[in-house]
Amino acid sequence: MVGRIKRQQRLASVQVPVPEVLPVCPVCGREIPPSERDAHHFVPKSKGGRETRLLHRICHRQIHALYGETELARRLHTAEALLAEPEMQKFVAWVRRKPMDFFEKSRKSVARRRA
Template sequence: MDVCELCGRSVVKGTSHHLTPKEEGGTFKPTAFLCVPCHKQIHAIYTNQELSVRLDSIKKLKEDDKIRCYLKWIKKQPGTKSIKIKKSHERSRKK
């Protein structure tokens, strides 16, 4: 089992998250190993531009108010649990 770099849970399935989104020039920049729910949550809350400009590291993500409450909750969930993620209303209105 691997460990999610954002929530710290041991997970069976994880993904590679580009800390600077590929659409913003991050194809060959650093990545982080994240569990699927954390990866989906990040992209549900933040735009790619927001991720590339101010949230381009795990440390910065962990310190952001928008995801802090989610991290507090997800850390209590088993790494094998399937979790549904919904886009935030705020993110939907930005488009």
């Protein structure tokens, strides 16, 4: 039999789970679940980039399917610059209608396949 003090201590030690605040993808604007997080160097590491930001895995893969590292380093090194590109605008309009844990394999663009 457990006394009143021990029972109060047990109840006090039970932690109420605090809902996790999910980060928001700077490309598509949706919350990123833990299973779909990728760290992206807006300036590629091979071009001297150090900072990373969390993106949806599908957004990250789409960026690298469409653009080479040199192009990313020179002119597409911010989320705003990426969102100004017509190919990314089409992709973002499509992916925003999907659930936050949606993933589909990305294909390289025709221009990237030729390079």
